[in-house]
Amino acid sequence: MSPRRIDPKLATALLEAAASLLAEEGAAGLTTRRLAAAVGTSTTAVYTHFGGMDNLVRAMVHEGFARLHRRMSTVRATADAVADVMALGYAYRANALDHPQLYQVMFGSAALGGFALADGDRQHGRYTLQPLVDAVARATEQGRFRAGDPLLVAQNMWIALHGLVSLELGGYLIDPYDADVCFEAQLRSLVTGAGDDHEAAAASFTRARRRRSPRA
Amino acid sequence: MSPRRIDPKLATALLEAAASLLAEEGAAGLTTRRLAAAVGTSTTAVYTHFGGMDNLVRAMVHEGFARLHRRMSTVRATADAVADVMALGYAYRANALDHPQLYQVMFGSAALGGFALADGDRQHGRYTLQPLVDAVARATEQGRFRAGDPLLVAQNMWIALHGLVSLELGGYLIDPYDADVCFEAQLRSLVTGAGDDHEAAAASFTRARRRRSPRA
DNA sequence: TTCGTTACGTAACAGTGTTACTGAATCGAA
DNA sequence: TTCGATTCAGTAACACTGTTACGTAACGAA
The missing domain is CATH 1.10.357.10 (Tetracycline Repressor, domain 2)
Structure with missing residues (x-):
């Protein structure tokens, strides 16, 4: 029984997008929805890969x-x-x-x-x-x-x-x-x-x- | 024509409540609704007296x-x-x-x-x-x-x-x-x-x- | 008393982080 | 090749935020 594998590229993509979002728009601009939109995914991805915004930060x-x-x-x-x-x-x-x-x-x-x-x-x-x-x-x-x-x-x-x-x-x-x-x-x-x-x-x-x- | 006068005590009460709210619960605990509840008024008071949370802070x-x-x-x-x-x-x-x-x-x-x-x-x-x-x-x-x-x-x-x-x-x-x-x-x-x-x-x-x- | 004026309460709007629920995609086993 | 278990991710909702349009109620001068 082999489940769907996690995509490690998505985690790094999230991190990079978060970094540039933070750099360009400041702390207030870094939200889950905007982050998900920047990567082209959903807010849920933040939770599967990091378990919340806290851990991503x-x-x-x-x-x-x-x-x-x-x-x-x-x-x-x-x-x-x-x-x-x-x-x-x-x-x-x-x-x-x-x-x-x-x-x-x-x-x-x-x-x-x-x-x-x-x-x-x-x-x-x-x-x-x-x-x-x-x-x-x-x-x-x-x-x-x-x-x-x-x-x-x-x-x-x-x-x-x-x-x-x-x-x-x-x-x-x-x-x-x-x-x-x-x-x-x-x-x-x-x-x-x-x-x-x-x-x-x-x-x-x-x-x-x-x-x-x-x-x- | 004399309108309803503003109550200056409410402004100081808001400030004091905000200060204690900030001191006891930190920055995250200082919200308009909790502040209004602490003073026993509505969130609107923050805007008539200070024009927003920013000015109160x-x-x-x-x-x-x-x-x-x-x-x-x-x-x-x-x-x-x-x-x-x-x-x-x-x-x-x-x-x-x-x-x-x-x-x-x-x-x-x-x-x-x-x-x-x-x-x-x-x-x-x-x-x-x-x-x-x-x-x-x-x-x-x-x-x-x-x-x-x-x-x-x-x-x-x-x-x-x-x-x-x-x-x-x-x-x-x-x-x-x-x-x-x-x-x-x-x-x-x-x-x-x-x-x-x-x-x-x-x-x-x-x-x-x-x-x-x-x-x- | 009457009436204009203004503070304040209610309720809504757009946003936030977070999370059930659901469907879909995947990879190994048969 | 087919099947099915398993997990990722999308949808939509919840509770919360600051802010504001609206209506009401209170006030003081005339």
């Missing part, structure tokens, strides 16, 4: 974390660990600006109906920090940062970065100090706060600035 | 900023301006933790239907930063902070604080470094990044910690 969020991790991993370690830390900051912000709507869903800044991430989902994104933790550890070994737990230092940098990106996407950072100005000031301030020398930080900053990847 | 947000400003203003200036900066950080976070749902609405971390703040609303909260700007300016005058624009420095501190509160309310900060640990580490890191000496910052930190107001 959850899958999108996981994909978003994977992409963030990939982007952070493209930052190569150099002799200047502090510049690496800053380059990771550039990568983090660039990824968020490339996928603003997805970022806001990933970090709860946009509610999709009554959607809420489970505890497991929040911890899922934790591995994303690893490249930053490594860079902080090397900066500490090189004597640029004060002795301390690299995980705590990296987490605090992530917190500050998230604050900037979150407020930037929300439209809160405007003249006289827009998001660009605040971000670059923040990078220097963060490494100085971690123990780096002010002039050394400035030198690493220009080095990191040269490495930043162009916007997609 | 907007009024709540403005009230939230006013309360934040009041809370920040309770921090008195002392001889230790850096401790004042840190005390303002404590006040900011305490206010957010006292009204978590409102904070998430104020900064776009929770969408109420298709509700979105207008540009004017985002700038409305700007005056809230003034106490922090003043404290930063005094810390700069006292030679604790590097020379620079106090507004930019204060704004970057606000950005970092918002990042922490936002992630804390989202449930992202857990073991091994929970929100308390991150927050206090961040306070010290922020003032160090602004130019303060590491040991002086530690001394100001213990002073500010003693001043923090108890949770409501």
Whole structure:
């Protein structure tokens, strides 16, 4: 007795359509009916493949974390660990600006109906920090940062970065100090706060600035 | 010709009911019908008094900023301006933790239907930063902070604080470094990044910690 | 008292996520 | 090749949302 097999292509088609719907029309535009219409199927498909809109969004969020991790991993370690830390900051912000709507869903800044991430989902994104933790550890070994737990230092940098990106996407950072100005000031301030020398930080900053990847 | 007068008490009753509904059940629990039922009126009242759910939420947000400003203003200036900066950080976070749902609405971390703040609303909260700007300016005058624009420095501190509160309310900060640990580490890191000496910052930190107001 | 004016209740509309129910498509077994 | 069990997906409904047209009832000035 062999039942009708599930079509895996439909699941990925739903995910892709949901991603583009979210990117183009925002969280409010992502509804089951519009999603089904975009794929050319019925709303029921969402339930057979994902068990509800929540899980579909959850899958999108996981994909978003994977992409963030990939982007952070493209930052190569150099002799200047502090510049690496800053380059990771550039990568983090660039990824968020490339996928603003997805970022806001990933970090709860946009509610999709009554959607809420489970505890497991929040911890899922934790591995994303690893490249930053490594860079902080090397900066500490090189004597640029004060002795301390690299995980705590990296987490605090992530917190500050998230604050900037979150407020930037929300439209809160405007003249006289827009998001660009605040971000670059923040990078220097963060490494100085971690123990780096002010002039050394400035030198690493220009080095990191040269490495930043162009916007997609 | 004198028409039926509007009842101003109904508007405030709606606002109060909306605030408690938001606080107790979150953004998803704040609907026109439940709000009307809580006040003992009909959904139409929301439209005659506010012109829609959006404006009612907007009024709540403005009230939230006013309360934040009041809370920040309770921090008195002392001889230790850096401790004042840190005390303002404590006040900011305490206010957010006292009204978590409102904070998430104020900064776009929770969408109420298709509700979105207008540009004017985002700038409305700007005056809230003034106490922090003043404290930063005094810390700069006292030679604790590097020379620079106090507004930019204060704004970057606000950005970092918002990042922490936002992630804390989202449930992202857990073991091994929970929100308390991150927050206090961040306070010290922020003032160090602004130019303060590491040991002086530690001394100001213990002073500010003693001043923090108890949770409501 | 009368009458114009306006707030508010009722009920509807278009939308949402979700789910019985039903039909159709599929693949393995006979 | 035929058959039939099994599961996907489409239809239509449910309960819910914000919003609004309509009618009623209350109010205050004349």
